Each structure stands twice: as structure tokens, then as C-alpha cells.
Amino acid sequence: MTSVMSDMLTITELARETGITARAIRFYESKGLLTPRRAGTTRIYTHRERGRLQLILRGKRLGFSLTDIGEYLDLYDADPTQHDQILLLLDKVNSRIEELKSQKVDLDDTLKELTSVREQALAAMQEASAQAIRA
Amino acid sequence: MTSVMSDMLTITELARETGITARAIRFYESKGLLTPRRAGTTRIYTHRERGRLQLILRGKRLGFSLTDIGEYLDLYDADPTQHDQILLLLDKVNSRIEELKSQKVDLDDTLKELTSVREQALAAMQEASAQAIRA
DNA sequence: GGCTAAGTTGACGTAAACGTCAACTACCTT
DNA sequence: AAGGTAGTTGACGTTTACGTCAACTTAGCC
Structure with a gap:
């Protein structure tokens, strides 16, 4: 079809x-x-x-x-001509915006940590290969 | 206890x-x-x-x-002295970073849209009260 | 106008993430 | 040492978000 x-x-x-x-x-x-x-x-x-x-x-x-x-x-x-509908709408929008903002904080924190984990892993590899060369 | x-x-x-x-x-x-x-x-x-x-x-x-x-x-x-563990680790970290980055894009888009919804709702309310005054 | 592929509605199954007993066991207090 | 409070291990129930048939219509094509 x-x-x-x-x-x-x-x-x-x-x-x-x-x-x-x-x-x-x-x-x-x-x-x-x-x-x-x-x-x-x-x-x-x-x-x-x-x-x-x-x-x-x-x-x-x-x-x-x-x-x-x-x-x-x-x-x-939502119908924007209804006054109290708008108020309800504003409430919901605002609370969801707050939710998403705090989620964004979590996300940024996690990204930072993972990036730092990556840096450390890379550094550990550099160190290992440097030792191999010295040996 | x-x-x-x-x-x-x-x-x-x-x-x-x-x-x-x-x-x-x-x-x-x-x-x-x-x-x-x-x-x-x-x-x-x-x-x-x-x-x-x-x-x-x-x-x-x-x-x-x-x-x-x-x-x-x-x-x-993860044990950072194990060379291939590190490689595996790096892979996982990188892919998760990519996941989180795209999640961040979704999040930013949604936040922008909700903010715009809020602006429009506020504008509709202003308009309504302005009409009430003119009447 | 009959066939086949696509679409529809139930009904039941399932995986994840716990909640809710139930039956015991272990502590601490008096 | 007795009793109450916390903690422990199953076992089963529950909700969410679909997957998987099964049994029927429907639609488009030759």
C-alpha cells in the first residue's frame, strides 16, 4: 500500500x-x-x-x-485564547524548563568526567610506551 | 540499627x-x-x-x-596498567561521549522550543489584557 | 473478480525496574 | 533472656513500552 x-x-x-x-x-x-x-x-x-x-x-x-x-x-x-489555559500552560512549560536545565547540569558534569577519564587513559598509555622505549 | x-x-x-x-x-x-x-x-x-x-x-x-x-x-x-583494557576503555568512553553530545543537542533544541512557547503564551496574555483595557 | 500484499484489531508475551509481602535472622536494649 | 527493630533472602506482583502471533478486512492489480 x-x-x-x-x-x-x-x-x-x-x-x-x-x-x-x-x-x-x-x-x-x-x-x-x-x-x-x-x-x-x-x-x-x-x-x-x-x-x-x-x-x-x-x-x-x-x-x-x-x-x-x-x-x-x-x-x-493548547488554545492560546483561553486565559487560564495559558496560565496552566505557562506553569507546565516553566517546570519542564527547570527539569531540563537540571538534566543539562547532570549531562555537563558527566561529559566533563568522561573527558577527564579519557585524558587519564591516554596519559597512562603515553607513560607505558615511554617505559617501553627506555627499556 | x-x-x-x-x-x-x-x-x-x-x-x-x-x-x-x-x-x-x-x-x-x-x-x-x-x-x-x-x-x-x-x-x-x-x-x-x-x-x-x-x-x-x-x-x-x-x-x-x-x-x-x-x-x-x-x-x-578499570585497571589503567593493562594496555588493551585502556584501549577498550577509550572506545567506550568515546562512544558514550558521542551519545551524550547528541543528547545535549536534543536537550538544547527542546529548551529553545519551550522558551519560545513561553514567550508566545506571555504575548497572548499581554494582548488579551490590552484588549480588556480598550474595551 | 479473485489473488496477494498491506493494514487492522485484539490477545498474549516480555524485559526492565522496582514494590510488596512473607518468613527468617541478627542486634541491641532493658 | 526476651522482645522489638532492622536487615536479609526469596517469591510474586506491577507498570511501561513495546514484540509477536492470530484472525480478519481492505486495497490495488491483472
Whole structure:
């Protein structure tokens, strides 16, 4: 099965494009993270769903649960004309920004440490080869 | 049960200190991530194990699996006098650095987007209140 | 209009990371 | 030495995020 219009993908096409399985995509839908249109019974993925899927995958790479990612996606299509929706949105955005900032601290610390481990390993090798030459 | 020497903690003390459960700590041990000494049957946690536990928790915050974290911990106590161990070590460190760097890109992108979402929400609120004044 | 490949919906299985008893054992205190 | 508090080892339960059939429709092609 292959779709006619460009920008309209079938589930296997989308799966191949993103490197995940069709099963996973259906699972995300069952969790409410995706809501593709249908052509009869067949799911049709357009630009919007592809974007959302990219956000889902990035969220996963960052270690968030699908539930977290669901809330995160809601931030994007919240109605900006509703005053209290905006306030709620701001709250969520702010707290997530704080989460990510502290995650960034962890990440930077770990990167520094690993870099230092590498330096030490390299130094140990230099020392070993220097001894071999002296021998 | 409470330990005499400072720097020597029992499992519940360590649990309280780190905010995780004793069950989790035992679980990490069963996975080989911790190897506390024993006083009889009771586990004794010293400076070394506490450091390792911090690394475990940070790894978790970064979204790594316990298996990943196990390999990561091995990097710290690899024998630096073994030449090929060092090479292996360097390989692992380098690939993990690459992982973390790409994770950092994801993180920065997400932070930028969320900040922009926040700006837009704030702008929408300004607009709404401005209209209220004009009315 | 019939075949085959692709898509769909359940139902069940699974791995990771613990939580939750249960049944003991070991300490420390009085 | 008796009792309560902590600690220990299984064993089983649970949630998340899918994988894996199985049994059916559906769609496009000749």
C-alpha cells in the first residue's frame, strides 16, 4: 500500500522513515499521542503527525516517559485564547524548563568526567610506551 | 540499627540520604552495580559505594538503563596498567561521549522550543489584557 | 473478480525496574 | 533472656513500552 499525495504517508512508510516499528506507532496512537486521519480503515499520516512523532522520539531520547511526552505535546496545541489555559500552560512549560536545565547540569558534569577519564587513559598509555622505549 | 563510624552507613540510612528505597539499593547490588562490605549479614556502605550510588542516580536522571550505567561505572575502576583494557576503555568512553553530545543537542533544541512557547503564551496574555483595557 | 500484499484489531508475551509481602535472622536494649 | 527493630533472602506482583502471533478486512492489480 502506497499513498498518492506527497506528504501523505502510510504507516509502514512512516515507520521506515523514522526507524521505528508500525507497532510502536499504533501504540503511541493508543496512548493518544497521535491521531492520524483515516482513509477507510487505513491510517494516513500527514505533516502534522510526522512532526509530532519527531517530538515523541526526541522526548524518548531525553529519557521521558510517554505520559510525560503526552503532556509535553499538549503544550504545542493548547488554545492560546483561553486565559487560564495559558496560565496552566505557562506553569507546565516553566517546570519542564527547570527539569531540563537540571538534566543539562547532570549531562555537563558527566561529559566533563568522561573527558577527564579519557585524558587519564591516554596519559597512562603515553607513560607505558615511554617505559617501553627506555627499556 | 545504626553504624558507629562516620562514613559507614546502613542501608536505611543510605536510602534516606539518597531518597530512594532500600529495595532499590539491594536491586542495584543484585545487578552488580554495588558491592558493599558486610558486617555479618548486614550491608555496610562506605564512601566508595555512596559515590557509585550517586553516579547511578545521575545516570538514571539522564535516562540510561541500569545495564548502561553498569558499563559506565566500569570505566571508573578499570585497571589503567593493562594496555588493551585502556584501549577498550577509550572506545567506550568515546562512544558514550558521542551519545551524550547528541543528547545535549536534543536537550538544547527542546529548551529553545519551550522558551519560545513561553514567550508566545506571555504575548497572548499581554494582548488579551490590552484588549480588556480598550474595551 | 479473485489473488496477494498491506493494514487492522485484539490477545498474549516480555524485559526492565522496582514494590510488596512473607518468613527468617541478627542486634541491641532493658 | 526476651522482645522489638532492622536487615536479609526469596517469591510474586506491577507498570511501561513495546514484540509477536492470530484472525480478519481492505486495497490495488491483472
